[in-house]
Amino acid sequence: MTSQMEDKLQDECGVFGCVAASNCTTPVDVANIISIGLIGLQHRGQESAGIVTNNASIDDGMRVHKGMGLVSAVFNPIILKQLDGNLGIGHTRYSTQGKSEIINCQPFVVDTKYGKIAVAHNGELVNKSKLRRDVLDRGVGLSTCSDSELITQLLCLPLDSEKSLEPDWTGRLRHLMLRTPASYSLVLLHGGAIYAARDPFGNRPLCIGRLEGDVGGKSPDTVGWIVSSESCVFQSTGAAYIGDVQPGQVVKVTNTGVTYTTAVNSGQSAFCIFEYVYFARPDSIFEGQTVYDVRRRCGAQLAREFPVDADVISTVPESATPAAFGFSRESGIPYDEVLAKNRYIGRTFIQPSTRMRKLAVEKKFGVLVENVRGKRIVVVDDSIVRGNTMGSIIRMLRSGGAAEVHVRIASPPVKNPCYMGINIPTPKELLANKLNLEETTKFLGADSLGYLSVKGLLSCVTSGRGKLVENGHSPETKSNGSCGTGHCVACLTGEYPVQLEW
Numbered sequence: 001m002t003s004q005m006e007d008k009l010q011d012e013c014g015v016f017g018c019v020a021a022s023n024c025t026t027p028v029d030v031a032n033i034i035s036i037g038l039i040g041l042q043h044r045g046q047e048s049a050g051i052v053t054n055n056a057s058i059d060d061g062m063r064v065h066k067g068m069g070l071v072s073a074v075f076n077p078i079i080l081k082q083l084d085g086n087l088g089i090g091h092t093r094y095s096t097q098g099k100s101e102i103i104n105c106q107p108f109v110v111d112t113k114y115g116k117i118a119v120a121h122n123g124e125l126v127n128k129s130k131l132r133r134d135v136l137d138r139g140v141g142l143s144t145c146s147d148s149e150l151i152t153q154l155l156c157l158p159l160d161s162e163k164s165l166e167p168d169w170t171g172r173l174r175h176l177m178l179r180t181p182a183s184y185s186l187v188l189l190h191g192g193a194i195y196a197a198r199d200p201f202g203n204r205p206l207c208i209g210r211l212e213g214d215v216g217g218k219s220p221d222t223v224g225w226i227v228s229s230e231s232c233v234f235q236s237t238g239a240a241y242i243g244d245v246q247p248g249q250v251v252k253v254t255n256t257g258v259t260y261t262t263a264v265n266s267g268q269s270a271f272c273i274f275e276y277v278y279f280a281r282p283d284s285i286f287e288g289q290t291v292y293d294v295r296r297r298c299g300a301q302l303a304r305e306f307p308v309d310a311d312v313i314s315t316v317p318e319s320a321t322p323a324a325f326g327f328s329r330e331s332g333i334p335y336d337e338v339l340a341k342n343r344y345i346g347r348t349f350i351q352p353s354t355r356m357r358k359l360a361v362e363k364k365f366g367v368l369v370e371n372v373r374g375k376r377i378v379v380v381d382d383s384i385v386r387g388n389t390m391g392s393i394i395r396m397l398r399s400g401g402a403a404e405v406h407v408r409i410a411s412p413p414v415k416n417p418c419y420m421g422i423n424i425p426t427p428k429e430l431l432a433n434k435l436n437l438e439e440t441t442k443f444l445g446a447d448s449l450g451y452l453s454v455k456g457l458l459s460c461v462t463s464g465r466g467k468l469v470e471n472g473h474s475p476e477t478k479s480n481g482s483c484g485t486g487h488c489v490a491c492l493t494g495e496y497p498v499q500l501e502w
Contacts, residue, residue: 013094013106013122014041015206017187017194017227018237019087022255024223026213031083033211033237034090037226038071040233043281044122045094048105049074052118053085056192056255061085062116066105086255087194089187089227091120094423104144107189108152114167117190119155121148122229123183123204123421127501131180151176151184170250173197174263177248181266181498183420185245187227194253196227200266201497202247203420203488205275205286207231208258209239225253232281241285247271270488270497274422276461277411278319278382288466292322297460298410298452299326299380306450307331308406310376314338316365316393323410324380338377338397340366365393373401380408385424387431387444394445407446412454416494424491454492458485 016037020028034051050066063083067074071092091106107120125131125147132150135142140153155172169190177200185206188195198206208227212220228234231241245251248264272279275286282292299322313335315324328335342364377397384390394405413432418424427433431440441449462485490496 013120014038014044014092014229015089015120015122015185015187015227016041016091016229016233017087017089017120017189017196017253018211018224019194019226019253019255020224021211021222024213025221026223028086028211028224029080030085030088030224031080033224033226034088035071035075035080036237037228037233038090038092040236040281041092041229042071044229044279045092046070048093048102049091050105050107050120051075051080051083051088051090052107052109052189053083053088054118054189054191055085056087060116062109062118062189064107064109064118066102066107068102068105087189087192087253089118089120089189089194104146104149106146106148107187108146108149110152110156112156112167115191117152117155117169117188119148119152119186119188121151121184121186122206123147123185123199124419125150125180125184126182126419126498127180130501147184148186151186154179155188169193169195170252170261170263173250177264182270185229192254194227196245196251196253197263198245198247198249200248200264201268201270201488202244203270203272203497205229205271205280205284206245207285208242208245208251208253209234209237210242211237211239224255225258227251227253230280230284232284235283244286268497269486271486272420272422273457273461273487273489274383274411274491277457279422282319282322285468288468289464290468293464294461295320295322295382295410296326296329297463298457299323299328300330301326301456301460302380302408302410302450302452303327303330305453305456306408306448308378308408308448308450310378310404310406312336312338312371312375313378313380314371316379316381316389317341320380320382320410323382327378327380327408327410333378336371338368338372338379338400338402339393340368342366365396367396367400369400372397374403376404376406377402378406378408380410382409383411383414384409384431384440385414386429387440390446391444398445404447405445406448407441407444407450409449409451411457412451412489412492414491416491418491419496419500420488420490420498422491454489457492458487458489461485461487 049071055061107118109118182199183203185204211224213223250261250263252259276294280291313328
């Protein structure tokens, strides 16, 4: 359930996988690496977590542990020791489909005629209703409302083209892509292999890393490989970034290496723009650039589009901090902190009244009065959804003695729901759908308000692509029908990259 106070969008999940290399000189504790990876992806989901490991040399060697809550609460050293195996996958969840209950925890594990498989998924199927009816019509029972269980069952259905006694999971993933265009990044575990796949539009992120061992200062040997929703976990797991899984691509990872297959070539891409704006950690790499650099460029562009006379540039901690730095550098106005954040307060509050929601914001933030009193403050944030948080913060700053409070948002107004894995409220709950700029400024109690333009956002995202790719080669990113730059901006423009089915 999403809080009525929460004024940020919510992503659905984080997925992770690890495979130990054969004959490596450095032992690889697969379960421990997966748990570290999931902790690094905790920002993508805090409701539940799960790990499935397998010993490829043992029949029915899968080990499973799942639970509600944060990764650190679900796993401990004793549990991780029991999850033995030389490969495995993990998942941390925020629900947009299916209730926050243990039955919906991932990865999903099912028996097939080829043995057990485990699947972990991030995203939301745009034609889930039709697919669900198709699966039920085939006589397959579904125990949850989760898209992830639906994907798992779709992958298990018989294929007329599959004549071999051995399963063709790459072919099955291709069949899934032909049946549903978006949105999913997933990892599938079977036997001695992990399969990583992104939908043909590449809407949700997924990348590959190489685990490196310590060999006394020489070139590090490869001790394994990891698959992750974001590359931010690579440093903490001792991995080197290889690259993104491309749209419509299936990557097979075994103890001997990595194999890439283009399963479906859609000819277009629609990577979610809000991964750059808010969801991803700033140290993650997408399309050959860090999220941090994109956010800083957005802040600089915002300063060019909506300049303001002020004494201090600041931010709502902490995803918008790079944008605030960019705004400060471009405008020449110094940056300083005006809010102290209580980091022991969770991201979501479910409060029954306006008064309690206001108190929840004040419990999460405190005003640094000496940095505020008598100052003209510019507060930079990454987005506004309902406006509850920003309105409360402006009142707090004025109570702290701020002479003026100007608001600058480093993304365009969010006006439309997302049907591809992001929990965006209904249109009537979206502030930008109810009020124009002048009305929104008055509603928030700000002296002025400015949003980054769609054109400005897209220019900031595309201008740095490929800089971190070897030899400066920018990754292939084909445009889609909604924005022409290879990114989905449907929540901003109402132009969806795929046809929605109900």
